[in-house]
Amino acid sequence: SYELTQPPSVSVSPGQTATISCSGDKLGDKYACWYQQKPGQSPMLVIYQDMKRPSGIPERFSGSNSGNTATLTISGTQAMDEADYYCQAWDSSTAVLFGGGTKLTVL
Amino acid sequence: QVQLVESGGGVVQPGRSLRLSCAASGFTFRNFGMYWVRQAPGKGLEWVGNIWYDGSNIYYADSVQGRFTISRDNSKNTLSLQMNSLRVEDTAVYYCARKEDFGEALDYWGQGTLVTVS
Numbered sequence: 702s703y704e705l706t707q708p709p710s711v712s713v714s715p716g717q718t719a720t721i722s723c724s725g726d727k728l729g730d731k732y733a734c735w736y737q738q739k740p741g742q743s744p745m746l747v748i749y750q751d752m753k754r755p756s757g758i759p760e761r762f763s764g765s766n767s768g769n770t771a772t773l774t775i776s777g778t779q780a781m782d783e784a785d786y787y788c789q790a791w792d793s794s795t796a797v798l799f800g801g802g803t804k805l806t807v808l
Numbered sequence: 809q810v811q812l813v814e815s816g817g818g819v820v821q822p823g824r825s826l827r828l829s830c831a832a833s834g835f836t837f838r839n840f841g842m843y844w845v846r847q848a849p850g851k852g853l854e855w856v857g858n859i860w861y862d863g864s865n866i867y868y869a870d871s872v873q874g875r876f877t878i879s880r881d882n883s884k885n886t887l888s889l890q891m892n893s894l895r896v897e898d899t900a901v902y903y904c905a906r907k908e909d910f911g912e913a914l915d916y917w918g919q920g921t922l923v924t925v926s
Contacts, residue, residue, distance in 0.1 A: 732911050732912060732913075734911070734912070734913035736853070736914075738853075743903060743917040743918065743919055743920055744845075744853065744903070744905075744914075744917055745917070746908075746913055746914060746915050746916075749908060749911055749913035749915070750910070750911050750913070755915060787852065787853050789853075789912075789913065789914075790912075791911075791912035796855060796858070796867050796869075797843065797845075797855040797858065797912060798855065799845075799852060799853040799854065799855065800852075801852050802852040802853070
């Protein structure tokens with residue numbers, strides 16, 4: 702079955718660039734999206750169709766998807782960006798699929 | 809503004825049933841596919857199932873196939889999840905979410921409702 706793999710955790714200093722990866726077989730052939738989830742809150746879409754930002758999402762959030770890896774990049778990371786991040790794709794055999802999530806720590 | 813409000817969660821014994829509802833407002837409900845996604849305590853997101861905008865197609869995760877039923881009432885702007893034969897491992901926060909227009913991303917989520925099977 703199709704799987705999406707994310708690193709369990711990523712750390713970044715304030716103002717630096719955070720990069721979170723999401724790996725899956727030929728993931729670049731599918732659309733990937735990303736969600737941010739803060740403690741006690743519902744997930745929020747931050748990137749869809751690989752690189753598009755929903756209205757209201759800061760420009761420091763960007764995405765890419767090629768080969769076997771989709772990447773979420775947060776430039777000039779702020780303390781408020783500390784959260785869990787989940788990638789998601791769609792596969793004909795397993796429908797909607799989420800990665801295991803990455804805890805982003807800003808320290 | 810788009811709002812999704814889940815209800816119906818609670819504590820239930822293994823083997824029993826529970827029905828969740830999701831009230832939608834702020835958008836034309838009948839035009840959008842809808843999803844149920846759950847999150848076990850301290851765990852990641854898990855797709856439960858989804859229903860097309862017109863109810864013509866419904867899909868389920870293997871873990872709930874045959875036990876859970878998704879339905880919608882476009883006249884009442886309501887999405888439902890009927891959960892039968894509940895198991896301890898079904899304990900989770902259940903979210904309803906709206907699928908975006910042209911892809912498979914979920915652009916709006918409800919606040920979730922907690923189901924505890926114990």
